[in-house]
Amino acid sequence: MDGAAPSFDIARIRADFPILASEHRGKQLVFLDSGASAQKPRQVIDAMVDCMRSAYANVHRGAYHLSEAATAAFEASREATARFLNAPSALDIIFTSNSTMAMNLVAHSFGRGVLKPGQAVVASEMEHHANLVPWQMLRDAHGTELRICRITDAGELDLGHLAELLADGRVGLVAVTHMSNVLGTVTPAAQIARMAHEAGAKVLFDGSQAAVHRRVDVQALDADFYCFTGHKLYGPTGIGVLYARAELQRAMPPFLGGGDMIATVGLHHSTWAEPPAKFEAGTPPIIEAIGLHAAINYVEAIGMGAIEAHERALVDHAMATLSRVDGLTIHGRAQDRGGVFAFGLDTAHAHDVATLLDRAGIAVRSGRHCAEPLHERLGAEGGTCRASFGLYTTTTEIDYLAETLVSARKFFA
C-alpha cells in the first residue's frame, strides 16, 4: 500500500484540473458529481493533444513508423491498465467503450457462449442498470435465470441471502457491484468471490465506482471478470476496461465481428484471433487509450492509498456534517463505504433541491442514478440527490453543501 496523506497536496491537485477554477452561474464551481463522470486533469488532456498533434495513426496494421509508435503507445496503455488492476498479464485486459459495454460483452460472450440455459445469474438489488438489464436480456434470449440478492437495511449485500441463492449449485455467474453508485457501499468482493467459486460460479465485479476510489487487485479478489470505465477515473469518455481471466477469454466466443478480431476471413467462414484481440473488433479507442494511460499514471503518482485515505477523511467529514442538517435523510449506512452520498430533504423534491444547489454553484445529480430498483427498495421512488466526491473534493466544499442544504430546506418549507 502507498503511504497516505503527506503526498496529498490538495491545492496542487486542484490546480491540475482546469475546470475547477471556473465559475458557473457567477459562483465558484463546486463539482460534486464525480460519481457520474469525473473532471480531467491537464495531464490527461495534454496526453490526448500530444497524440493528435504528433503521434497519431491507426494501430496494429501499419508497417510505418507512426503506426508502429501508435501501436506501442496503445499497448503500453493496456500494460498500464493490467498493472493498475494487478492483472497477471496485459492479455487479460480487453478495451471496450465503457463499463456498460464491458458487462454486455460478458453477457453475450460468456452468457450466451458459455452459460447454459437453466443456469442462473445472480445480481443484487443495488446494481446500476448496466449490471442488471444485460442479465434480463440474457434471460429472455438464452433462458438463463436471473436471481436477485437482497441488501440489508444498512445497504450492504445480504451475504446470507447470497448463500441461499448459491445453494442449489445452478448459479453460473455472480455479477455484483464492487461499490454502489448510490449508497457508497463497498462490497466484500474477496468473500463474494470465495462464496461464488465454492458454489461453482464465476464472479464479475462492476468496479465502475470502486476502481476510482480504492486500489483494486483482481488476483487478491480472485475476480473472474472486473470492469471499470475511463471517464470516471479522470480519463476520457469512449473507453472502458474489462479484465477477464485468460482461460475464460479462451472459452468465450467473440461478441462483435469485424477487423482485428479475426485470424482468417473467408467469404463464408472465419476464424478468430487470440484474446484479447478476439474481443476488440474495429478501430479501438486509440486517443482514449492514451488518455486513460495518462489518467492511470496520474492517480498512481498520487497513490491509490493516499486517494483512499483522503476519501475516508471526506466520508467521515460528510457523514458528520450532513447528519447535522435537519430533515436530511442519508441513504446507506454501510460499514465500508466510499464517497458517494444519496440523500433526501423532507421539504423538497430531489430535483428542486438540485436546482437550488446549482444556483449556489454546486453540481449534484438528482434522480434515480440508473438504479431504479434500488430506489424502490429505499422507498425513494421519486429519486434522491447525490453528492459524489473526487480526489479534488475538499471538506470546505462539503461544509458549503451542508450550509446550502439548510437554506434550501427553508426555501421550500
Add this chain to the structure above:
Amino acid sequence: MDGAAPSFDIARIRADFPILASEHRGKQLVFLDSGASAQKPRQVIDAMVDCMRSAYANVHRGAYHLSEAATAAFEASREATARFLNAPSALDIIFTSNSTMAMNLVAHSFGRGVLKPGQAVVASEMEHHANLVPWQMLRDAHGTELRICRITDAGELDLGHLAELLADGRVGLVAVTHMSNVLGTVTPAAQIARMAHEAGAKVLFDGSQAAVHRRVDVQALDADFYCFTGHKLYGPTGIGVLYARAELQRAMPPFLGGGDMIATVGLHHSTWAEPPAKFEAGTPPIIEAIGLHAAINYVEAIGMGAIEAHERALVDHAMATLSRVDGLTIHGRAQDRGGVFAFGLDTAHAHDVATLLDRAGIAVRSGRHCAEPLHERLGAEGGTCRASFGLYTTTTEIDYLAETLVSARKFFA
C-alpha cells in the same frame, strides 16, 4: 452542391494539421494512410480540449448547469451529424463507438430482432471484414443465409449478379460498401437501394470511406441504414455513426442494455426508451461527439463539393503518375472511384515496399486491409500496398510516392 476549387487552399488546410509539419525518420512526413485513419485538424483538437477544460460533465441526467450545457453540446453534435447526412431528423442518428459497432448493432437488433431465419443477407466480395463477419455470425446464430454478390474484374459491383441474388424475394437486407477501402470503387448506392427495395429488402451502406470523400444524402440514396466512423472523417477515435430510418429503429429491439436506454427498470422487467436512446446504453462518447461535431464543421466549411473536386484531381493525377511506374499493378479500375489505391510491385512483397516507403517518410499501409476475401479475388493473397488520400494530400506527394516506388523496385530487383 458546393462550388469546387476556389475555396480550396491546400496550404492553409495543411497548416490546420499539426502532424503534417512533423518529420519522421528524418524525413518530412508524407501521410498516405488516411483511409485507415485520418489526421486531426487543430479545430477538432481544440474543441475537445475546450470541452475537457471548461465544459465537461456527463450528459442527459444532470439538473445542473454544466451537465445541461454538455447535454446541449452533445445533442448539437447529433443535429450536425443529421444535417451532414441529410437525415430527416436528429432522432435517426445513433452514436456508436465506430463503424464496426454500427454494423454489429444492425446485425443484432435488426438481424436477430427483425429478420427471420431463412431470410438472406447480401454482402459483396469487396466488403471490409466489418461488413462481412457480423453477417457470418448472424447466420450461425440466427439461421439467416449469407449471399455474396460478385464484383467485376474492373472492381465494380456486379449488378446483374445482385439482381439474381434478389430474385427469389428472400433477401431481407443488402449490406454493401458505399466505397471500397481497397479498390476505391464508389458503388451506385441509389440504384442498389432501388433494386433492394423492389425485392422487398432493406439496404445498409457502409459509408466508412464514402462519407469522407463525397457528400452523402441518405434521403436521396433512400438508404435504410448508413454508417461511418469518426476517426476517418478527421475526428476522434471512439465514435461512430449509424443512421437508421425511424420506423426501423422503432421495430428493432435494443442491442446493449444499461443506463439511458431504458424507460423503466424493475428487478425483473424493463421497458425501453424511445429511439435513438434505446440504442445508446451507458455513458456515450461525449468528448468524442464534441470532436466529431468540430470535424463535421471543418469539412463543411471547406465544402464536401470542394473536397470531392480536390480528390478527383488527385485520383486522376495518381492514375496517370502511378501507371508510369514499371512493374506496378493498380488494383481496381472502377469508373467511379475515390482516393484509395491498392497496388503491387513485381519485384517485392507489399511489406517490404511499405518498409522502404516508410524510410522515405511515406506512410502507406501494407497487408490485406481487412478485406481478405477481396485479396483472394484479386489474386493478391499475399497482400497489397495501399496509398489513401485525405483532403490535405497534394499532387507533389503523389509524385514523390511514384518516384520512390521506382527506386524501391530497383532496390529489390
Add this chain to the structure above:
Amino acid sequence: MSFSELRDLYQDIILDHGRKPRNFRRLDAPTHRARGDNPLCGDRIELFLDIQREHIVDAAFIGRGCAISVASGSLMTETLPGKTPAQARALSDAFRAFAMTGICPACDAEAMERLTPLAGVHEFPSRVKCATLPWVALNAALDGQGQEASSE
C-alpha cells in the same frame, strides 16, 4: 443564501401549487385517463378527465414529482374545465412551446394568465420536462389510448 435569482422559477404561486396542488385527487368515473412518466427522475403522474358533450367538465391528477411538475399539473387541471378536447390539445402544444421558450404567442389570454408563473422554466433546460409532464399525459389521455406517456 437567499436564492433570489431562483424566484423566476420558483415564484410564490409555483411553490404554493407545488405544496398544495389543486385537483389532486382521482376521479371516480373518468372518461379519459393516462399516466405520465419521467423515468430518469422518477416523476410520475396519473391524469383523469371527465369529458361530457365535447367539453372537459373535470380534470384531476395524482402522482409524485417535484414542485414544478406538481404545480404544472395543478395549474393545468385548473385551466382545462370548459375547454373542448381540440382546445385542450392546442393549449398543450402551445404550453410546450412556452415552456421551452418562455413566450407563447399562440396562448389565449385567460390560459396565459394562469400559466405565466411557469414562464421561468425555459431557463432551466433540464426542468422543462418537469413542467411538460402533465401536458404530455394530457395528450395521451385525449388520444384515448390510456397508455403510459413519457416526457423523456
Add this chain to the structure above:
Amino acid sequence: MSFSELRDLYQDIILDHGRKPRNFRRLDAPTHRARGDNPLCGDRIELFLDIQREHIVDAAFIGRGCAISVASGSLMTETLPGKTPAQARALSDAFRAFAMTGICPACDAEAMERLTPLAGVHEFPSRVKCATLPWVALNAALDGQGQEASSE
C-alpha cells in the same frame, strides 16, 4: 533514393535468401510439419521436418511472404539439420528474443553466425513478426500437433 539506412534490415544476404530461398520445397515423407500464418499481412509458410533418431536430418518449407520471412525460413532450415528437437526449440526461443532485441546471449555460436543478418529487424517492430513466422511454425511442428500456427 538509395535507402542506405535500410541496409541494416535488408543486408545482401537477406535479399539473396529472400529472392532465392534455400530448402524451398516440400519433403516427401516429413515426420513433422506445420503451417504458420500471419493473417494481417497474408504471409503463410508450410514447414516440413524429417526427424530420425532424435535428430533433425532435413528441413524445408514452402509458402509466400516478404523478403524477411522468406529469408528467415531459408536461414532457419539451413541451421536446423543435425540438431535435436530440444536444441531446435531452444534456438527458436533464443531467436525470437534476438529478433525483438537484436542481441542473443543464449544463441550458440554457429547458429548465431547464420542468423546475424536478421539482427536489424528489431528496429522495425512491425516486421519482427515476419522474421519469427518460420520459427513459430517450427515450434508448432515440434509440438507435433500439425496445426496452424499464427505469429499474430
